[in-house]
Amino acid sequence: MFLINCPFCGEREQSEFKAGGEAHIVRPKQPTELSDDEWAEYLFMRKNIKGVQFERWNHVHGCRKWFNMVRDTSNDQIKAVYKMGEKPPVE
Amino acid sequence: MSNNLRFKTSKFIDETYRISFKFNNKTYFGFKGDTLASALLANGIHLVGRSFKYHRPRGIMTSGSEEPNAIIQLHDNSSRTEPNVRATEVEIYEGLVASSQNCWPSVNFDVGGINNLLSPILPAGFYYKTFMWPASFWEKYEYFIRKSAGLGKSPKVADPDIYEHKYIHCDVLVIGAGISGIIASKMAAKNGFKTLLVDEKSYLGGSSIYDNSEFSKINNQITSSWLEKEINEISKLENLEIKIRTSVAAFHGYNFLLARENLTDHLPINQRENKVRQRLLKIRAKKVITATGSIERPLIFDNNDRPGILLSSAIKKYIDLYGVACGENNILFTNNDTAYETAMSLIQRGIKINAIIDNREQIDSKISYEVEKNNIEIYKGYTVVDTYGYKRINKISIMKLSKDGQTVIGDKTKLNCDCLGVSGGWTPAVHLFTQSGGKLKFREEDQIFIPNVYPSDQISIGSCNGDFGLEEIIKNTLSSIKKFLDIDNSEYKTVETISGLNQSKRNIWLLPSDKSIGKTKSFVDYQNDATAKDIKLALREGFRSIEHVKRYTTTGMGTDQGKLGNMHALGIISETAGTKMGEHGTTTFRPPYTPLTFGTIVGRNVGEFFDIFRRTPIHDWHVANHAEFENVGQWKRAWYYPKDNENMHQAVQRESKAARDSAGILDASTLGKIDIQGTDASEFLNRVYTNAWSKLAVGKCRYGLMLNEDGMVYDDGVTTRLGENHYIMTTTTGGAANVLGKLEDYLQTEWPELDVYLSSVTDHYATISVCGPNSKKIVSKVIPDLDLSDEKFPHMSFKNAKIDNIKCRVMRISFTGEHSYEINIQANYGKSVWEKCMEAGKDFNITPYGTETMHLLRAEKGFIIVGQDTDATMTPIDLQMDWIVSKKKYDFIGKRSLYRSDTIREDRKQLVGLLTENPEEVLEEGAQIVADIKKSPIEMLGHVTSSYYSPNLKKSIALGVVKGGKNMLGQKLIIPMENKNINVTVADPVFLDKEGERLNAKL
Structure with a gap:
């Protein structure tokens, strides 16, 4: 179980958090203008990387804030944690 | 015989404290400080169990948690019974009752022993191979196989003991209180690290604490x-917490470890009342020092499993720590120097050693010369080829090893003994290290795996790191810890060690025999009866991966997880397959290191704390009025209120009729309630619901349907506009938490620009719904100041009111299709308002109804229940609820998905009403719906989602989903059941009062 450094509360147990899938998938501003394929791309297509992955997490049993996290899925090392709306760190 | 097996020399045994215990119904005595194993050995008992497959007699083999054979049932037939307990770990106490497992009728005469004679036809994979055909027979085979399988018996009643969980945070965790663990703890604690030291044993010091030999000294003192x-x-150090009887079960990533602390298992039963038995420690350590030591390897030769054959180190521990001799005529069989330490311990107490069999041709160490000086014959370059004695070893035969160690030569010599100590060198206990994700490397010279790559801030020291000599252990521990903790330590400036041992070893994984391999039984895994022959067979049959060989032969799959024999299995595989050791890797070491009780795992989360119950503020009234309850999520909801021996059907029929004929009352407090405020609240609702909200006037209510982004119905409920920028949303009972989560997600991540604030207020209000033609009269009695006229208070509107000066909110909304009111009041007044309503409704036969009646009433009206009539594949269009989907709104969650190629298919499953040909016939919910039963396979068109007998319509009604159902009105379909086919007609899902006359009736 990892320790997650919530950007609002500090380091907490993983059991306080909920994973929310891949990060930086922006909901289209004008969904009605999109073709079925384009909408499906937003709706269904998610990466499942072995390695460094950008993810959404929610401190559901804490401050209930959503934030982003960079995690290496091969060894569970957390590389960075940053607030929603902030730019992802470049490596 | 038993008297001279106990030597009064150990300070760990309190001979003034005699303890009686029962083993296999016979009473024995031991002393405080004894384990069950040491006490049995002191009584001359070696035979304690029967093996798993062949039912061979087995004795105590080790002195610790690695024990494969001496696993026993504690307190059989009592609520505290526990199977598969290692006798070597049980500290005896007054009242201890233990018995052998896997034998019938007794350990001395076991019918299952026939399997030993049948063993030629019980090879590895016997069950896989034999019980395959015919496949339909498996159930019959299984009955007999299950009966003969398994070791202990599980308890039949609830565990009376208390368990708990505890979090511990520390700077440094030291696992293992052997010599290197003690040194490491002292260095850490003295340098300001908050340190926790744990050890699975009841004492500190590991095997060095009973190392009284002149051959190993530290600073000129005897090691112990x-x-x-x-x-x-270190016991006086403030910075150091020490926990004994604490076994680390798991080492996870991020230095998160689980340990089991045993608190009462060593106490007499009558001293355990109201005490916590075991505690699961959840340890977060900044740094972890693993000092778990090593486990002595047995040697693999024919019949190496007889009672009386022990690890040489175990014999040493029994005599040095417990003062117990395992035998009177001992032979030691070794490939390294450690057996000579055992020999010296026996010699010092005058216990007879008949011979030492050593694989090595050359032995060159001080300690071996000392043993030789005592006139003990050492057979150099010899091996044991067979052993004799059914329930206790009485003889061995030995032969000379060839130069390459692959065969035996010369004549066979027989030697008498009643105890054989074996030593095949040492295997570092790297289990925890590998659990944490660490990578091992193979060290050729002594054929061991040692830690190589550490995945977290941790280090392994002492013999679990492959350091075996006393000098090496201390020197390397000091330098590793200094570096690891980054300290300049002055604690141990000068540590001088003397050791009489040499680290030379002659490693032969499978010792040769004069018999062919097929005729031998050389056990590799004692607990699962896996032999060297089985492993070779697996390889012959084509298995190559160690993981496959393990599963095929069950090597290492017992409760001991192969702590003794796994290395030999790897060795035999690589020798047979002609590959290099280390190439195959090892099998995976999985937690827990030693078995955990279920009690420890669940802790306090048992009984009513297993999953918490939520009760409404009116719960006590429901209980007092004999309600039956239904679990909805975590809530306990009143299901129905049986009167005078009514069954459920009768009660529901009565309640349903009363609600429509006069008045019904429902506790709706469990509905989720979310308070929504902010200048963008209306815009927010526009985006999350399918219908339009901007024009909803203050004081009005509206039903809303919420979708997922994929267009499927997610939740529904009525939302009321309390003020210009203030709404209260209701959700389904089960969906409340998820809806709040989803709304927060969108607000925080997609629309952070919206000025909206959400609070869950589900628990803050009690909600009482009064419905029926007399509801207005009742509510006007409860709230006389409130104008209930249809002009002032029409359907789908809300009013603030007061009951006895307590503020409440009254909504005129209806889930039954009847004229009805919903009173929301601060939760703690809920019960008194409910009672007021009951009092006011007395003259109108006000009838409390539960969830079942609520479901029936809404089904009459064709109202859906999300999760019952929908299943995450239903769009609002599928539900024939097109009317609630705004065409004008530019966007809302899920809108785009409503016209994907898949969601506009005509033949999607759609919600319809179903009427049975025979109006008395009630369908089963979940039943399949078909059109043509002659076609094979029969095409399934859909299923029944809700079904009731309506007392108001006097017929059976049902809702269901049917492919293309929207266009099938009036069509006949069939519900095939086990014994009959039921004819139904597709109908409008609204069965009662489609025009809403009842709702709008002038009352």
């Missing part, structure tokens, strides 16, 4: 004396 002083010193 030096260590005792160290332990005395």
Whole structure:
């Protein structure tokens, strides 16, 4: 179980958090203008990387804030944690 | 015989404290400090169990948690019974009752022993191969196989003991209180690290604490004396917490470890009342020092499993720590120097050693010369080829090893003995290290795996790191810890060690025999009866991966997880397959290191704390009025209120009729309630619901349907506009938490620009719904000041009111299709308002109804229940609820998905009403719906989602989903059941009062 450094509360147990899938998938501003394929791309297509992955997490049993996290899925090392709306760190 | 097996020399045994215990219905005595194993050995008992497959007699083999054979049932037939307990770990106490497992009728005469004679036809994979055909027979085979399988018996009643969980945070965790663990703890604690030291044993010091030999000294003191002083010193350190009887079960990533602390298992039963038995420690350590030591390897030769055959180190521990001799005529069989330490311990107490069989041709160490000086014959370059004695070893035969160690030569010599100590060298206990994700490397010279790559801030020291000599252990521990903790330590400036041992070893994984391999039984895994022959067979049959060989032969799959024999299995595989050791890797070491009780795992989360119950503020009234309850999520909801021996059907029929004929009352407090405020609240609702909200006037209510982004119905409920920028949303009971989560997600991540604030207020209000033609009269009695006229208070509107000066909110909304009111009041007044309503409704036969009646009433009206009539594949269009989907709104969650190629298919499953040909016939919910039963396979068109007998319509009604159902009105379909086919007609899902006359009736 990892320790997650919530950007609002500090380091907490993983059991306080909920994973929310891949990060930086922006909901289209004008969904009605999109073709079925384009909408499906937003709706269904998610990466499942072995390695460094950008993810959404929610401190559901804490401050209930959503934030982003960079995690290496091969060894569970957390590389960075940053607030929603902030730019992802470049490596 | 038993008298001279106990030597009064151990300070760990309190001979003034005699303890009686029962083993296999016979009473024995031991002393305080004994384990069950040491006490049995002191009584001359070696035979304690029967093996798993062949039912061979088995004795105590080790002195610790690695024990494969001496696993027993504690307190059989009592609520505290526990199977598969290692006798070597049980500290005896007054009242202990233990019995052998896997034998019938007794351990001395076991019918299953026939399997030993049948063993030629019980090879590895026997069950896989034999019980395959015919496949339909498996159930019959299974009955008999299950009966003969398994070791202990599980308890039949609830565990009476208390367990708990505890979090511990520390700077440094030291696992193992052997010599290196003690040194590491002292260095860490004295340098300001908050340190926790744990050890699975009941004492500190590991095997060095009973190392009284002249051949290993530290600073010119006998090892045990030096260590005792160290332990005395660290016990006083403030920075150091020490936990004994604490076994680390799992080492996870991020230095998160689980350990089981045993608190009462060593106490007499009558001293355990109201005490926590075991505690699961959840340890977060900044740094972890693993000092788990090593486990002595047995040697693999024919019949190496007889009672009386023990690890040489175990014999040493029994005599040095417990003062118990395992035998009177001992032989030691070794490939390294450690057996000579055992020999010296026996010699010092005058216990007879008949011979030492050593694989090595050359032995060159001080300690071996000393043993030789005592006139003990050492057979150099020899091996044991067979052993004799059914329930206790009485003889061995030995032969000379060839130069390459692959065959035996010369004549066979027989030697008498009643105890054989074996030593095949040492295997570092790297289990925890590998659990944490660490990578091992193979060290050729002594054929061991040692830690190589550490995945977290941790280090392994002492013999679990492959350091075996006393000098090496201390020197390397000091330098590793200094570096690891980044300290300049002055604690141990000068540590001088003397050791009489040499680290030479002659490793032969499978010792040769004069018999062919097929005729031998050389056990590799004692607990699962896996032999060298089985492993070779697996390889012959084509298995190559160690993981496959393990599963095929069950090597290492017992409760001991192959702590003794796994290395030999790897060795035999690589020798047979002609590959290099280490190439195959090892099998995976999985937690827990030693078995955990279920009690420890669940802790306090048992009984009513297993999953918490939520009760409404009116719960006590429901209980007092004999309600039956239904679990909805975590809530306990009143299901129905049986009167005078009514069954459920009768009660529901009565309640349903009363609600429509006069008045019904429902506790709706469990509905989720979310308070929504902010200048963008209306815009927010526009985006999350399918219908439009901007024009909803203050004081009005509206039903809303919420979708997922994929267009499927997610939740529904009525939302009321309390003020210009203030709404209260209701959700389904089960969906409340998820809806709040989803709304927060969108607000925080997609629309952070919206000025909206959400609070869950589900628990803050009690909600009482009064419905029926007399509801207005009742509510006007409860709230006389409130104008209930249809002009002032029409359907789908809300009013603030007061009951006895307590503020409440009254909504005129309806889930039954009847004229009805919903009173929301601060939760703690809920019960008194409910009672007021009951009082006011007395003259109108006000009838409390539960969830079942609520479901029936809404089904009459064709109202859906999300999760019952929908299943995450239903769009609002599928539900024939097109009317609630705004065409004008530019966007809302899920809108785009409503016209994907898949969601506009005509033949999607759609919600319809179903009427049975025979109006008395009630369908089963979940039943399949078909059109043509002659076609094979029968095409399934859909299923029944809700079904009731309506007392108001006097017929059976049902809702269901049917492919293309929207266009099938009036069509006949069939519900095939086990014994009959039921004819139904597709109908409008609204069965009662489609025009809403009842709702709008002038009352």
